[in-house]
Amino acid sequence: MRRTVTVGLDGSPESRAAAEWAAREAKLRGLPLKLVNVGEPVPAPTAREPLLGADPLQHGSELSETGAPPAEGWGRIRRESAEGLRLRHPGVEITAEQLPGRPGEVLAHVAEDAALLVLGSRGLSGVGGFLVGSVGLAVVAHAERPVVLVRAGEQAADEHLMDPTGIPSAAAPYRPVVLGLDTDDPDPSLVEFAFDAAVRRVTSLRVVHGWNPPPYYAYGLSSDLELHTELSGQQASALTDLLRPWRQKFPAVEVVEESRYGTAAIHLVDASREASLIVVGRRIRRRPLGVRIGPITHAVLHHSTAPVAVVPHG
Structure with missing residues (x-):
């Protein structure tokens, strides 16, 4: 089976920076790039439980700990991200996948089929370094393939x-x-x-x-x-x-x-x-x-x- 460079993507700035880095790495390695979103299914709102205007694409510092965006939200993230990456990195084969479950556990499993897994972490304001959240640490601790951490804003x-x-x-x-x-x-x-x-x-x-x-x-x-x-x-x-x-x-x-x-x-x-x-x-x-x-x-x-x-x- 042909391995991929796989990146966890949730629409946050840090995951977008990770996707850019992963696309460059995929080109260097001559491998396909896979965009993966992971999270528990989000139930549709009812008449008694409105979303109150909340934006489902507003995530935390890394991959969402509480759940993925609704299908239409992930679909938009996938289309926009994949189209932009194809324009900026011509020749890189790009696919996307959405998986249910807890991000830390699922991504560690996804890494088994990857040449390497790439995740984003928030850069610390004012000083160098990362703010590595629980998802990133869990994946690094359990994955048995190389994992790369990329700061938000990485160019x-x-x-x-x-x-x-x-x-x-x-x-x-x-x-x-x-x-x-x-x-x-x-x-x-x-x-x-x-x-x-x-x-x-x-x-x-x-x-x-x-x-x-x-x-x-x-x-x-x-x-x-x-x-x-x-x-x-x-x-x-x-x-x-x-x-x-x-x-x-x-x-x-x-x-x-x-x-x-x-x-x-x-x-x-x-x-x-x-x-x-x-x-x-x-x-x-x-x-x-x-x-x-x-x-x-x-x-x-x-x-x-x-x-x-x-x-x-x-």
Whole structure:
């Protein structure tokens, strides 16, 4: 079965931004784009229960938690969105589907047949980062395919370097792809996703590794320059050794290695300001009491200023 780039669409600004990003990604990958709306069926109003002028297309910060718009509302969203996307992204095959159920659960299931699932999140006013709601977090935590979070207002030019006039331009080269990598527990699917994203964008890959010393070293590390230098060299060598076969597999990709002392999440959020895409991982752990995203991925999701791809792995 041919996979698709699938996007959750509910008519909100953030879901429209996600659809634009997904259309660009579908074109890069040569895949179809599927627009999906999910929600519980909305009962028709009765004479005793009027809608009081409420607009059924006014949604919250993400996909609707309470239900989808009526069929005619979704039909209008679908037509307008699909027509606009076809005009702006010629050559991309676009389909649309409406599914009943709870958005978090249904979208995680829909992701199984997708190359990746794209969702929108509200950008934080005045500062960089996302406002990731419960639907987005639920999907990221349960989906077993890559999920990309895109901020409201995200523009194509935001992924690119500045043109000669000093303005970000979609005609300029892409900004680097940034990969957050743990050298103690690397997963091939995560690394390959990041290299593949860099290849498709014809850009460099910036690999960021944050490290902290073992507890028995930590006390004296700040005052022991020799020990700090030794540990830094060990961490940098480990990163180089890990990436060597990937450099050979993707010789066209320029790789920039950064092994930095401190919390990985802080370094990744800082790197997101100059990135076209941040790639982080989530270990799949099936537990009876729920699924965790992980503290680093959770922090990056909320504070990155670039789209974030979360790649689940075993």
